[in-house]
Amino acid sequence: MKAYSFPPPRITDPQAFGRVAVLLGGTSSEAEVSRDSGRNVLEALRARGIDATAVDGIPALAEALVQRRFDRVFNILHGQKGGGEDGVVQGLMEAFGTPYTGSDVLGSALSMDKIRTKQVWLSMGLPTPRYLRLQRGADVHAGARELGLPVIVKPSCEGSSVGVTRVHGEADLDAALALAARYEGELLMEQLIEGDELTVAILGDVALPSIRIVPKGQWYDYHAKYVADDTQYLCPGLEGVDEDEIGRLALAAFRAAGCRGWGRVDVMRDRATGAFHLLEVNTAPGMTSHSLVPKSAAQAGIDFQHLCWRILETTLPEVRHG
Template sequence: MKIVVLAGGLSPERNVSLSSGCKVCTALRQRGHQVAFVDMFLGTHAPVETLFDAPLDEELTRVGRVAPDLEQVKASRTDGGASQFGPGVLELCAQADVVFLALHGACGEDGRVQAALDLMGIPYTGSNYLGSAIAMDKDLTKRIVAPLGVQTPSWELVDYTAVDIPGLVERLEVPCVVKPVDYGSSIGVSIPRTKEELQAALEEGLELGGRCVVEQYVQGREIQVGILEGKALPSIEIIPKEGFYDYENKYQPGAADEICPAQIPQQWEQRLAEAALKVFHGVGLAVYSRADFIVTEDGTPWFLEINTLPGMTPTSLLPQEAAVVGIDYGTLCERIIEASLQARKAGH
């Protein structure tokens, strides 16, 4: 099969995406596929026929401790173009049997890339444009999920400027969780426990667009559940060695203990699986995803968010969950592709 792995792009999760894409490309090549790896934003000027066996830079699998400087990325693009698709990207995608979306963040998980590929008749992996767009918006997702009987922390969407911050600091309760409404990888997420920390969190949120979800803080165990082909995978518990499961703790090897399957009672596991599947179907997702929960000491799963293109990096969680049920990394990639092709044919 001829496959294009689309990675990189122009979001703060760019480096995570490059890592996922590089690993996916390597695994699919090892299974005999012709695979081209391309950075969606920077593009390529090489002849299409040379890209399906072009060597990879293995350094791309390593994710730095901080998010990339996107202004530097923009400046490095040779054609100076403003399109999210760099030179040659769509032409390359049109030559493939399927595009494996290894994108993360607002330029890959929000439905715009999916819609563009739909218009061109190019099949791709994961959920369609509508499900992707809904799941990327944390406020909208919770509005859909809450009536389904899935417990989720109370929340408020705040759309603010600098002059609003003093009033918000006075009104909002701490501790709470402040997170940008449409970012992933815990970028911009803070857990302020004092009013001073809340002010700092809102100021940071302003730099990321000034549109945040302020969420009730729920104390408990952080447990995540992957879904593959409509079935829940074994849960995985995350125990950061310092702080919470932020960007650095997610992608630096050894920064967190990841226990799969989570050491929890079977009834807790069942509740998590049921909640994850309710969210998956309620939002209208397809093929695969990963849902994030806090589980309180009474075993109640509190839904936080769902990811439509879970990470596929060397430290990512979905491949670990799949491995527990005997699905190795390469097989996981192929199953994602096969299920996605079926979903596209069915119009999902």
């Protein structure tokens, strides 16, 4: 197995971080997952002696920033529209000059929009499944004929598999479109890649071991991600040159989308050809008991408390990893 070597933490005194807000919850469709993630992060930081406090949602953070109650923010809000992955809260923190974990305004906003992330990747020659933008009221059947079944229909700006349907037959297209249309923003129809579902965590400038996801059901949906205990996570998901290749691809995709600090890149591997296809970047991935970044970090020798410390270190500009 590939060896991962990280330098020791540059910061050893928890007081060096000052007062830390753990930003969680909010009002997005992923708010409850965020609260679960945030509780875990808060516990881990406090266990390492860091002065950390939970802050639920963007209005509460805005009030705290006005009052200068915190020195930095560990952002574990998920999603958009009251979540912390669409660039809005990043702009707020930039305006107050408050350091924060994760990607900046550009990287967050771009990665939240799957269509525009694909446009950037394709412009740079990075592989991603063929797709169509669906306007509301569009002829979904014509789109499916153009791409060829099977396809995936989903909102362009949601995460955690919210509003996503795998469509193998034309009779299911209208219901898939109706589900995706419950959510704001553009809709996306994407070629369904049949094969292995993989994900690669990024920490600083390092791609951590890949994870191959094997759900008991047909696919890795919201239930398999956050509820079921029978999903298998094989880490590393690949071996040898394949593991090296997916790591390089994930890092290239992460950087192309303007991301920084930490995150996760989701990838499909075509069963027939072995080719990798980029799906999306998560700029504030889950940190729940079912989440994938902690599993990958553990495989690289980084336990959960150490992972949270490392992520918080990225808010200090003098600290560099990789």
